[in-house]
Amino acid sequence: DQQVKQNSPSLSVQEGRISILNCDYTNSMFDYFLWYKKYPAEGPTFLISISSIKDKNEDGRFTVFLNKSAKHLSLHIVPSQPGDSAVYFCAASTNNGGATNKLIFGTGTLLAVQP
Amino acid sequence: GAVVSQHPSWVICKSGTSVKIECRSLDFQATTMFWYRQFPKQSLMLMATSNEGSKATYEQGVEKDKFLINHASLTLSTLTVTSAHPEDSSFYICSASDTNTDTQYFGPGTRLTVL
Numbered sequence: 001d002q003q004v005k006q007n008s009p010s011l012s013v014q015e016g017r018i019s020i021l022n023c024d025y026t027n028s029m030f031d032y033f034l035w036y037k038k039y040p041a042e043g044p045t046f047l048i049s050i051s052s053i054k055d056k057n058e059d060g061r062f063t064v065f066l067n068k069s070a071k072h073l074s075l076h077i078v079p080s081q082p083g084d085s086a087v088y089f090c091a092a093s094t095n096n097g098g099a100t101n102k103l104i105f106g107t108g109t110l111l112a113v114q115p
Numbered sequence: 116g117a118v119v120s121q122h123p124s125w126v127i128c129k130s131g132t133s134v135k136i137e138c139r140s141l142d143f144q145a146t147t148m149f150w151y152r153q154f155p156k157q158s159l160m161l162m163a164t165s166n167e168g169s170k171a172t173y174e175q176g177v178e179k180d181k182f183l184i185n186h187a188s189l190t191l192s193t194l195t196v197t198s199a200h201p202e203d204s205s206f207y208i209c210s211a212s213d214t215n216t217d218t219q220y221f222g223p224g225t226r227l228t229v230l
Contacts, residue, residue, distance in 0.1 A: 002158075009156075036221075043119070043208050043221035044159070089159065099212035099219050100147040105159040 003027045004092050004106040012112045019077040021109050023090035026071065030092035034103065035064060035075045038087045047088075048075070051096060080113045087111070117143050119211045121222035128199055129230055136194045136225045138209030144189035145211035149219070150182075153206040165192040199229045 004025045013019045023033075031052040036044035050057040050064045050073065057064050063076045077084055087110050091103040118141040128134050138148055146167045151159040163184055164172040171184035183195040192211075196203055208224040 004158075041206070041224060041226060043121075043210075043223045045221070046218070099214055099217045102149060102161055102164055103210075103219065104161065105151075107158045108156075 002107065003030075004090060004104050006088075006090060006106040006109045008109050009107070010110040010112070012114060013080050015082055015113055015115050016079045019075075019080045019084065019111055019113065021075040021077075021088050021090075021111065023073045023075075023106050024071060025073075025092050027092070027104075028071070029094050030104075031096055032093040032098075032101075033064070033066060033073050034091045034093070035062070036089045036091060036105075037084075038089060038108070040087075044089060077111075080111075082113045082115050085111055085113050117141075117211075117213050117216070117218070117220045119209065119220045119222040121207075121209060121225050123225060124223065125226040125228075127228045127230065130200055131198055133195055133197045134199055134227060136196070136207055136209075136227070138192045138194070138211065138222050140190045140211040140213070140220070143211070143213045143215065145192075145213065146189060147212040148186060148192040149210045149212075150184060150192070150194050151208045151210070153208060153224075159208060162194075167192075196227065199227070201229045203227065204229045 034049040035047045038044045066073045087108045090106040093101045122137045148165040150162045165186040173179045186192040209222045210219045
């Protein structure tokens with residue numbers, strides 16, 4: 001039972017354009033969401049997070065949008081850079097996040113930014 | 116940011132042997148650590164939550180007698196894959212929770228190949 005899904009296994013965009021990565025979840029108990037970037041044979045690196053009390057959080061080129069009614073979140077990267085090429089995972093947690101809460105990961109989206 | 120290490124980074128073993136993987140938080144204390152497994156082109160699947168000084172909490176479907184977890188100190192958790200079989204070949208990733216920054220930090224992962 002995949003509670004967190006990323007329906008696009010891959011995405012290709014041109015350098016300088018916007019990358020939009022999508023994530024859907026089914027468990028209404030999730031109230032904290034995170035995005036991670038991962039290179040092959042490495043651990044995930046935290047990018048940005050959002051609490052369910054917000055609908056948008058922005059950090060530099062990265063913006064996460066949350067639509068609770070649709071149980072959907074998205075990560076926008078603008079402008080996209082070749083160094084952004086990696087696999088992106090969304091993850092969900094309960095109890096308003098917190099370091100000791102377990103994370104449920106999505107299936108990942110491979111982003112390729114073309115120069 | 117905080118650093119989490121894993122050792123070894125890769126290991127090849129024969130079927131039927133046991134393999135121990137270490138996860139260390141290098142510059143913070145972690146009462147909680149998590150163990151994940153990632154098969155090729157798939158998501159990170161949470162295996163268990165490791166709590167210092169107590170028994171690990173395993174996710175549904177994960178055999179606790181096969182995947183032994185020991186969290187004997189605030190900076191070290193170990194995962195032992197007992198009687199490993201080829202289907203246990205995977206990428207094992209740990210994370211450690213820093214309660215001071217309320218953030219989980221991931222290790223670089225360990226590639227296990229069972230022949």
